[in-house]
Amino acid sequence: MIGFIGLGIMGSRMAENLVSHGFELIVYNRTKEKASELLNKGAKWAASPREVAEKSEIVFTMLSTPKVVEGVALGEDGLLNHFAEGKLWVDCSTVGPDFSIKMASEANKYGIRFLNAPVSGSKVPAANGELIFLVGGNKEDLEEVTPMLKVMGKEILYQGEVGKGSSMKLVINLMLAQSMAAFAEAVCLGEAMGLSKDIVINTLLNGATTAPFIKGKKDKLLKNDFSAEFPLEHMQKDMQLVSEAAYANNLAMPIANVTKEIYALAKQQGLDKHDFSAIYQYLTK
Secondary structure (H helix, E strand, O other), X not given: OXXXXXXXXXXXXXXXXXXXXXXXXXXXXXXXXXXXXXXXXXXXXXXXXXXXXXXXXXXXXXXXXXXHHHHHHHOXXXXXXXXXXXXXXXXXXXXXXHHHHHHHHHHHHOOOEEEEOOEEOOHHXXXXXXXXXXXXXXXXXXXXXXXXXXXXXXEEEEEEOOOHHHHHHHHHHHHHHHXXXXXXXXXXXXXXXXXXXXXXXHHHHOXXXXXXXXXXXXXXXXXXXXXXXXXXXXXXXXXXXXXXXXXHOOOOOHHHHHHHHHHXXXXXXXXXXXXXXXXXXXXXX
């Protein structure tokens, strides 16, 4: 039995791919209604992380923040207290490398194996099983979960020891956040000078300066439809993790920190649940 904890935008779709490919799954989420489709497709429901742990050989977690991960792992009804020795926990949440190392240490106290395997990709790739897994930990443990990762993703990139997967995820999300903000600001400048938004966006997308992923945000920008594929509040959280990692490694990152505060201001303006491309909407106010 495979356990899956965390059924948000990403986790629900990852879990659905596991069920659709015949894996026996038991799931837990703070709100049970988010599990309804999975339960209809054959997944079993657990009332707590404890129940997931007691009934699973491998548990995946896909959660919003380090605090939530820690609560699920170490709480009274948490995962580690009730997971049998030798079993495997795979955390796909976006967290900092130091936190992943801490969770690996906590798991080790119980004789539990640990992989950190955050993903590159958002709502649509998660639904289509096209995520990229960035894995840190023991290679033998990775081999054990590779069949599961292959139905949830299109590529598995081994980064090294525990924590390295989280490190690479922060590097990627730093580029995503900065690229999206720079593109949005460029569009705003074009509009301010009298160019149509349509012309600016299409010209930039057909040039060499724009990150490829922004093509997927074209309709959101043109239609002002910022329904979440990757919520802005999560991007702001990830930029905070970037800032903390830079501080821990004695690295100055002025552009990253300015970008982080732009997302924080957008969050304060009520755009937290919108897609992170709504940074454009913030900049136009």
